[in-house]
Amino acid sequence: MKLMRTLVLGLLMLLVSTQVPAQLTIQITGGAEGALPIALVPFRVENGVPAPPEEMITIIRDDLYRTGLLQPLPRKDLIAHPATLEEVNFQNWRVLGVDNLVVGALASDPDSGYHGYQVSFELLDVYKANRLTGKRYRVRPDALRTLGHTISDIIFQSLFGRPGGFNTQIAYVEIERNADQPVHKLIVADADGHNPQVILTSKAPIMSPAWSPDRQRIGYVSFENGRSEVYVQEVASGKRRTVASFNGINSAPAWSPQGNRLALTLSKDGNPEIYILDLASESLRQITHNSSIDTEPVWTPNGQQIIFTSDRGGSPQIYRLPSAGGKAERLTFEGSYNARPTLSPDGRLLALVHREDGKFKIAVLDLQTRLTRVLTDGPLDESPSFAPNGATLLYSSVLGGKSELATVSIYGRAHERLGVFNNAVQEPTWSPL
Amino acid sequence: MCRLKFQMAAPFLVLLLILSGCATTDNEQAIGGPPMSERGGASATDGSGIATRGAQGAQPFKGTELQDPASPLAKRVIYFDFDSNVVKSEYMPILKAHGEYLSTHPENQVTIEGHTDERGSREYNLALGERRAKAVQRILELNGAAKEQISTVSYGEEKPLDPGHTEAALTKNRRALIVYRQ
Numbered sequence: 064m065k066l067m068r069t070l071v072l073g074l075l076m077l078l079v080s081t082q083v084p085a086q087l088t089i090q091i092t093g094g095a096e097g098a099l100p101i102a103l104v105p106f107r108v109e110n111g112v113p114a115p116p117e118e119m120i121t122i123i124r125d126d127l128y129r130t131g132l133l134q135p136l137p138r139k140d141l142i143a144h145p146a147t148l149e150e151v152n153f154q155n156w157r158v159l160g161v162d163n164l165v166v167g168a169l170a171s172d173p174d175s176g177y178h179g180y181q182v183s184f185e186l187l188d189v190y191k192a193n194r195l196t197g198k199r200y201r202v203r204p205d206a207l208r209t210l211g212h213t214i215s216d217i218i219f220q221s222l223f224g225r226p227g228g229f230n231t232q233i234a235y236v237e238i239e240r241n242a243d244q245p246v247h248k249l250i251v252a253d254a255d256g257h258n259p260q261v262i263l264t265s266k267a268p269i270m271s272p273a274w275s276p277d278r279q280r281i282g283y284v285s286f287e288n289g290r291s292e293v294y295v296q297e298v299a300s301g302k303r304r305t306v307a308s309f310n311g312i313n314s315a316p317a318w319s320p321q322g323n324r325l326a327l328t329l330s331k332d333g334n335p336e337i338y339i340l341d342l343a344s345e346s347l348r349q350i351t352h353n354s355s356i357d358t359e360p361v362w363t364p365n366g367q368q369i370i371f372t373s374d375r376g377g378s379p380q381i382y383r384l385p386s387a388g389g390k391a392e393r394l395t396f397e398g399s400y401n402a403r404p405t406l407s408p409d410g411r412l413l414a415l416v417h418r419e420d421g422k423f424k425i426a427v428l429d430l431q432t433r434l435t436r437v438l439t440d441g442p443l444d445e446s447p448s449f450a451p452n453g454a455t456l457l458y459s460s461v462l463g464g465k466s467e468l469a470t471v472s473i474y475g476r477a478h479e480r481l482g483v484f485n486n487a488v489q490e491p492t493w494s495p496l
Numbered sequence: 497m498c499r500l501k502f503q504m505a506a507p508f509l510v511l512l513l514i515l516s517g518c519a520t521t522d523n524e525q526a527i528g529g530p531p532m533s534e535r536g537g538a539s540a541t542d543g544s545g546i547a548t549r550g551a552q553g554a555q556p557f558k559g560t561e562l563q564d565p566a567s568p569l570a571k572r573v574i575y576f577d578f579d580s581n582v583v584k585s586e587y588m589p590i591l592k593a594h595g596e597y598l599s600t601h602p603e604n605q606v607t608i609e610g611h612t613d614e615r616g617s618r619e620y621n622l623a624l625g626e627r628r629a630k631a632v633q634r635i636l637e638l639n640g641a642a643k644e645q646i647s648t649v650s651y652g653e654e655k656p657l658d659p660g661h662t663e664a665a666l667t668k669n670r671r672a673l674i675v676y677r678q
Contacts, residue, residue: 240659268654270618290649291622312626312650315619328619335623356623372620378579379620400579402617416617423615443661445617461614461661487659490618 097474098134099162099222101127105138106167106184107146115169115207119182122211123165125255126229127218129479130454131472136161148185153192164189165218172201179203182210186218196221208257219452228451228496229254234262234272234281235459235468235491237484249283251298254450254493256468256481262301271315274494275322282306282316282325293327295342306340317360319386326360326369326386337371339386350388359403362386364410370394372402381415381428395428397435403446407453408495412473414447414456425458427473438471439478446489451496457481459489561597562676568593572674574632575667578615581627583635591632594674595639602642608632609673610650611657613666622652632672 105120127133136159145151146168156164167184185197196217202210212229219227231254239246249263249272263269267286274281275295282295293313296303307313311330318325325340329347337351337360351357355375362369363383370383373391378399384391395401400418407414410430417426422441428434443461450457453473460469468481468491481491562569571590574583583591598604610629612621629648636646658665 268651270622270652270654286651286654311648312622314622328623330623330626335626356620356627358623359617359619372617374620379616400616402620418616443614464661 098132098477100136100160101133101163101165102136102141102156102159102161102189103127104141104144104146104164104166106169106182107144109168109170112169112171112180113178113204115180115204117207119167119169119184119207119211119214120165122208122255123215123218125479126212126215126227128477129470129472130219130227130450130452131474131477132219132223132454147183148187148194148197151187153187153189156189161189163187163195163222167214180207182207184214186221208253212254226452226496231451231496232278232494233448233457233468233491234274234494236269236272236489238487238489240487249281251281262296262298270490272490272492273316273318274492275318276320276495277322278494280322282318284314284316293325295325306342306345311335315358315360317362319362320364320366326362328358328360337369339369348388350384350386351391361404361406363406364408370404370406370413372404381413394430395435401426405447405449407449407473408451409453412449412453414449414473416445416447425456425471427456438473439469444469446491448492450493457491457493459491569597574628574672574674576628576670576672578613578666578670579624581624581631583631588635591635592639595636595641598636598642598645599640602645605645605647605677606636606641607675607677608636608646608648609655609675610648610652611655611669611671611673612653613669614653614656614661615666618652618654622650622654625650625652628672632674 103120103124105118108114124135128135140159142155142159143152145166147166151164151166164187165184166187167182170181172179172181180202181199182202183197183199186195188195198217200210209230215229216227232251233254234249234251237248237250244266247265247267247269248261249269250259251262252259265285265287270284272281272283278298280295280297282293284291285294291312291314292305293307293316294303295306306325307327307329309329309331312335313327313329315328316325323342325342327338327340328335329338334354335356335358336349337357339348339350350369353373353375355373357371357373359372360369367386368383369386370381372379373382376393379402380393381395381401381404382391382393394413395415398417398419401415403416405414413428413430415426415428417424417437419437423443423445424437424441425439425444425447426435426437438456444458447456447458455470455472457468457470460467466487466489467484468488469479470481471478561567564570568590574587598606608629610625610627612625626648629650633646633648637643656669657671658668
């Protein structure tokens, strides 16, 4: 049902949006360890069928690789190119040590009134020599990307028993500095960086985009009136409203799990403190009371607690306190700079920006074992955001003077650039499922 | 600004005309300035082809105090160390001058902008920028400025002076700026 909805939605979206050429280059910078080996065979394009604008298997490969849970066999090692289960010699694939095999085909769709495709795929278990799942679709050429992500979702769900979330979106801030005055843009794109759409353009800085749990709205900070103010914008319509414009800082919006409240940082009474704003009643409740900096709130999945950054101990560290207010408990003890916390969808892992050897890196703290693992090398990695599947982190990075968005798996460090941009790109944030 | 530049340049222009010497007659005027004869003082010739002439002394600056490039009031930027809002002692004379100026010119108002470099988290930096602006505000108040004359705003790391990533760029970006409101 969800699949149908996603597909229909994807097709509708493609009908109303103009096709934007893919502008991102994917470059592998690291390998996964301990990931399940899988062979992804390029889908056979039947005779007389026009070649698709992009290979389906590449879209699927990138989605699956980024999770760090699957290790696709290098393309040059593919020993055969079957398109269906009947064509597969399982013994040969067992020798290669792959657990699973994905095959598929693109045929023309003679019944449709347009130049569409019939796409079929099968996910095979190499050792049991059987089919785990398989489907056939009729699709327009411009919906092939969406379909690729949908096939990735089905493969991921089938192998790991939870949603992959590959048909989700990301939001990020881009800054063009070519003009006399920098141009700041808030952009919404597909989760793999394709199909970018600008939802806000401003001469003043934009910060801290945050998706509502239903993906319908984005909260963010804009300096368009000469200082930081918090706005909430509907993604589909572009309609927006100011939700916080007090004296001082208005910043760091974070949606409650139900989407009815925002945690915010306000310094209206002189010092940055965390408040909870009820969006319907506009009532405001202060939950931190401290002369230090308290900011960057995030909610735990049950809404009972707020995790935030504070320098009350002398350096920025991560703390947790009840969302009703109360005593704060310090969570990070490694290193002298830990900030920008974000929680995995299941609430077990805390990703953060961690300084080590003078470099700012993305690290993950397991809240049960209290162990911290550093996942990236820095030097200017920031704004980690979990994929809805909980396996991948998206973050921004500066390498060689250029800013980029990158992903890293919380398992085994599968690391991939989501493109190198000419303009500064920052604060990527992954939408919920 | 143009006017200011010319006022500063005028004495040098005169001097240049004098040094370039003989082509200038007593009737000619320095462009935009008073007649040379009024400025240059006495002149004398002794018939030997040698001419002597007095030169004008250095002219006092005639703009307002805030425009005087020699005044500490012309300095409006305070630089900070990483993750610090401590105003270093070298900036105290500048802040003292601004504080005293504001106390004697209650009609003037300033905005203190707080900025940080790009390292670390953006939201934390927004708070740090506010802290820097407030540290400057406190020192201005200690030197006589009234609370009502000063407002603060933080841009965190969002408005770098230099968008580069070098150490030099970062040093320039960790700053508080005193902006006189019109």
